[in-house]
Amino acid sequence: MLSTGLPQGAVPKLERPGPLRDRVYEALLELITTRALQPGQHLVESELAGHLGVSRQPVREALQRLNTEGWVDLRPAQGAFVHEPTEEEADQLLTVRTLLEAEAARLAASNADGAGVEALEEILAEGLKAVDADDVDAAVALNARFHAKIMELAGNAVLAELAAQVDRRVRWYYTPVARQRGGQSWVEHRELIAAVAAHDEQLATRLMREHTEHTRRSYHARAKS
């Protein structure tokens, strides 16, 4: 028993800066996903280091990580280049995403309890509100939160980690068209929640699969235009 008399949870853990490489990683990922760094662009270590006010070392380590996660290509003795997505790769990513999300939906339907369903419905409500208000940014963000919550309810950490990576990259390729589909998908979300609440694994799987397939179709429709 601690005898300090301090409120247990209130201590803010003495906010530490945390490893520099992680912050560099976050910063670079942000720059990439927001298209501030364009696909194919050559990332010069010393430039980034100077720009971020750190040494080259943390930058290198961040680039390493970005490389293993597929955001940048690390050509030996030549440097880092922002990955250039191809049509084929985008399609393959969407296939994998469909797979992972569908499984997550199945597991969520299997595991979800009342509190989980409630949380989903809360996000749904906010999402619909955002759509009504034509707040596309909020709608997109809430969409991500919805899928993340499904993942959480699935209770499979490994699956969640893979899905998070795949999802983020899909979102990157997909941002140009993401805004179009902002509203539509929430109708599908509602059905999915019902299936999860009813513990209907098969239905949940099917709905999520169709849901992500819609996304794929939207993507291809744009790609051809």
Next chain:
Amino acid sequence: MLSTGLPQGAVPKLERPGPLRDRVYEALLELITTRALQPGQHLVESELAGHLGVSRQPVREALQRLNTEGWVDLRPAQGAFVHEPTEEEADQLLTVRTLLEAEAARLAASNADGAGVEALEEILAEGLKAVDADDVDAAVALNARFHAKIMELAGNAVLAELAAQVDRRVRWYYTPVARQRGGQSWVEHRELIAAVAAHDEQLATRLMREHTEHTRRSYHARAKS
């Protein structure tokens, strides 16, 4: 047209050492998977560096990569520790593996041509030969090659990469029991090849799912003993 008169394909491309970090990565991964470095062990950078005859820097970068791929845990300001697999995590990994392999089987059934099926049958023949000869190591290696070939036939690079990572880790957790199941699985492989050759996607999916589920059951049977 090159006028050197050198034989075109015969030049061995002047084998370059390649980035040091990659070789360190390979070396460490080998040490981990072979249990030379045991789970939970503290990996001291300077020790590894000295042992491998390189500086700390390449070691750090290799550890970074091993961290993102889940082989080691990198506790801030404390160093790298070989990841300790839990029962729960192993189970989750097996779930994901089942998912990925089943999808690969489906895609393989959809895409495979004569040459692909032939390659599978060749591996199968070698595998059965290894089993007959009680050569467990060869059987295990061929098993990996078989699954890798299925992945290749699936023609989805993203899927293949994820599956390779998951597979390798499953194999790591599973090595203690892998040897038991050396022979049994080849019977199942034969059926799978037939399904792929017949382009029967559903059957191929089902067979692969059952196949990997057998693996899971073996694992749990061992875990409880």
Next chain:
DNA sequence: GCGCCGTAGACTGTAGACGAAAGACAATCA
């Protein structure tokens, strides 16, 4: 004897510097 505090050691995190390879450009020769 028990617990707390201070100190020392070890290891990581970060920075800076040097050598080497790859690409670009210009000068030279056929």
Next chain:
DNA sequence: TGATTGTCTTTCGTCTACAGTCTACGGCGC
């Protein structure tokens, strides 16, 4: 005029050095 070669700049890969932080151990007070 075209290709080739030499040089030069840029950038990466690696090494060494220093500062910050955590852990462990010994001494001190209660």
